[in-house]
Amino acid sequence: MSKTPKYAWVILLFLVLTGMINQVDKIIIGLVSVPLMKELHLSPTKWGVVGSSFFWFFTFSSMILGGMADSKNTKKMLTWLSLVWLIVQFATPFASSLTLLLITRMVLGLGEGPAPALSTAIMGKWFPKHRHGIGFGAVLLGTTGGSAIASPLLISLIDKHGWKSAFLVMGVLGL
Numbered sequence: 001m002s003k004t005p006k007y008a009w010v011i012l013l014f015l016v017l018t019g020m021i022n023q024v025d026k027i028i029i030g031l032v033s034v035p036l037m038k039e040l041h042l043s044p045t046k047w048g049v050v051g052s053s054f055f056w057f058f059t060f061s062s063m064i065l066g067g068m069a070d071s072k073n074t075k076k077m078l079t080w081l082s083l084v085w086l087i088v089q090f091a092t093p094f095a096s097s098l099t100l101l102l103i104t105r106m107v108l109g110l111g112e113g114p115a116p117a118l119s120t121a122i123m124g125k126w127f128p129k130h131r132h133g134i135g136f137g138a139v140l141l142g143t144t145g146g147s148a149i150a151s152p153l154l155i156s157l158i159d160k161h162g163w164k165s166a167f168l169v170m171g172v173l174g175l
Contacts, residue, residue, distance in 0.1 A: 001130050008126040012138055015119050018082065019139050020146025021174050022115045024154075025085050025108060026054070027147050028170060031154050032163035036101075039163070046098055053102050057109035066117030074125070078118045082174065084111030089171035093164035 029036075029051065037047050065077070088108040095101040123135040154166045 002128040004127060004131050008131075008135075011122065011126045012135055015122060015135075015139050016142035018078065018115070019119065019142035020150075021082075021085065021170070022112055023143040023146045024150045024170060025089065025112060025174075027151065028154065028166055029054070029105065031151065032158055032166055035158065035163040040096070040098060040101065042098060050098070050101055050105060054105040054109040057106045058113040059109075061110045061113030062117060063113075065114035069114065069117040069121035074118050074121045077114065078122070081111045081114060081118070084108070086171055086174040089167050089174055092167045 033047065036042070037044075042050070065081075069077070084107065088104050088111065092101070092104045095104050119139050120136070123132065123139065127135045154169070157169060158166050
């Protein structure tokens with residue numbers, strides 16, 4: 001059995017934190033749904049379009065860009081895509097119409113779709129096969145744990161400071 005490089009554990013921590021941010025970026029729209037629907041005067045039907053718009057581009061980019069994870073520089077790809085998440089989090093509070101909100105959700109989906117494939121590819125490069133399970137498990141813990149930790153905190157923040165504050169805080173954390 002080959003030994004796990006010590007730096008691999010730093011990479012794992014980074015991937016866990018990235019997974020947390022990635023997952024919270026997905027769910028935050030649901031946390032702000034009531035005040036955002038009121039502010040933009042969105043019907044439940046229009047809100048359904050907002051909710052699904054993210055996944056139109058998430059699915060597309062996970063297949064296309066995620067498929068490039070084995071042949072491209074995954075570190076650079078994840079860095080650029082994380083920058084997309086960051087920009088969207090700071091841009092969303094300024095979405096003043098259904099169209100602008102749809103654009104932010106689609107761009108976020110485009111940027112977040114490849115993250116699981118990139119994380120898997122990075123994990124495979126840094127961890128020997130006998131450690132893949134612990135690495136993948138930790139990244140999965142980050143994605144589910146991020147939502148579990150962030151949801152009550154963000155709901156409290158939204159309650160006290162409005163829906164826009166949740167996106168701004170996530171933008172700062174992503175930065």
